[in-house]
Structure formats: C-alpha cells, structure tokens
Amino acid sequence: MNAVHEASTCAVAATAEIIGAKWTALLVHDLSEGPRRFSELEHSCSGISPRTLAERLRALEQEGIVERHSYPESPPRVEYELTGKGESLLPIIDAMRLFGHSWLPCHHQH
Amino acid sequence: MNAVHEASTCAVAATAEIIGAKWTALLVHDLSEGPRRFSELEHSCSGISPRTLAERLRALEQEGIVERHSYPESPPRVEYELTGKGESLLPIIDAMRLFGHSWLPCHHQH
DNA sequence: CTGGATCCCATTTGATACTG
DNA sequence: CAGTATCAAATGGGATCCAG
Secondary structure (H helix, E strand, O other): OOHHHHHHHHHHHHHHHHHOOOOHHHHHHHHOOOOEEHHHHHHHOOOOOHHHHHHHHHHHHHOOOEEEEEEOOOOOEEEEEEOHHHHOOHHHHHHHHHHHHHHOOOOOOO | OOHHHHHHHHHHHHHHHHHOOOOHHHHHHHHOOOOEEHHHHHHHOOOOOHHHHHHHHHHHHHOOOEEEEEEOOOOOEEEEEEOHHHHOOHHHHHHHHHHHHHHOOOOOOO
C-alpha cells in the first residue's frame, strides 16, 4: 500500500464510473469512426431505447466526452461527435476489443 | 457498416458487460499485484459491503477471471488471484489508469 | 476471518406512446 | 428526425444479523 498505488486506484475508479455505465463503451466505439446521428446510434446500439440513448448522450456531453451539433433543418438533424477527451478513451475501447476477440467468442448470427 | 465493425462491436459489448460491473475494474486492478485476501480487498475497495464484494468475486470466478484458493486453517484464510484470462484484462485497466491520470484529477484527501 | 441470509431502498433501464 | 413523458420492472447495493 503506497501513495502511487492509491493514485492509480483513484484514476481507475474514476474512469470506471464513466466507461462502466451501460452502453457507454459501445457508444464511444461507434463514434470513433466519425460523427453519428441519433437514429444511427439507435440502430447500431441494437436494443437501446430512445429514452436511454438520450440520457447517455446527455451524460457524455456533460462529462465532455461528446459534442452535440444541432442543425435546424427540416427534417431536423443532430450529430454527435467525440471530443479530444472522448478520443482519448479509444485506447480503452481498443483494449476491450482485443480482450473480447481473444476470450469472448461472439455467437452473433448474421 | 461492415462485418469487421460488427465483430468489433460485439467484442466491445461483451467485454463491457464484464468490466462494466461496479467495482470490477477496481478489483482486477488490486489483484494485479498478486493474490489478495477477502479482507484486503474489502479495505482497498473502500466503501464496498461484504455482501457486494462476495457477489462480485463469485461472478468473476464464474467468468474465469479470478481463482479462489481456500486454506482450511484457523482462522480461515481465502485468497483470490487473477487467472490468465484475468491478467489479459490488465491492458484495459492500464488504459483506464492513463485516462484517469490525464483527464480526471483526483481530489482524494490523504 | 470469510462470508451467507434477509430485508429494503435508490437508481437504472426498458416499453410504449406521444410531440415539435 | 430527435427526442420527451409516463409507468413498470430489473438491478445494484447498503445494513444488519448470523454461522462455520
């Protein structure tokens, strides 16, 4: 038990609160390839309800992970994009992807 | 949208289910330095209840992330240790630690 | 010391319908 | 299209007491 380890613990715990929320890792992963619209995220996060998606996006916006861009057109268009802070989460997502590939065979049917 | 990206999505989602559970990242981080006893983990995960700690450890054991070693002594001693699968989660934990250090100033008081 | 059993509450998430 | 409103359900997690 030392100060260095305690600081690590704190950093890990704080990061876990962000990335651990349901759907969050998936959303960041989807946004890693560029801006996405609400309906696009709704489709790629298959199973998420619009209520939950809206709430997650608001939380990520408040945490400075994503930016919301609203274009007052008709039909309305809103895009979500990773910030610099959000992009620095990508190494975590990538490590998760590698772990999943190695240890969690995907049984998804196409 | 392509098959490669869908496979990534699946891997990330499955890993998120493991690492996203509360306390899990912290537990794996604590166990990264070697085997730990129940009471040691209880102390380092400050605030966790024995009920929750026991539940998390059981889940991690079933997922093959940790191994439980029971020594029938008096007083009883039980140690938890990362498996190979558990150790392969460490790159994720390390990426989380780096993110936390860069973006999440720790206000913890000593 | 290492938990199991029980009770209970707060938060999160989902389903569905609806609106500007 | 991009959400909001409402209700219901699941889940997580703390407190407490108890046992091997």
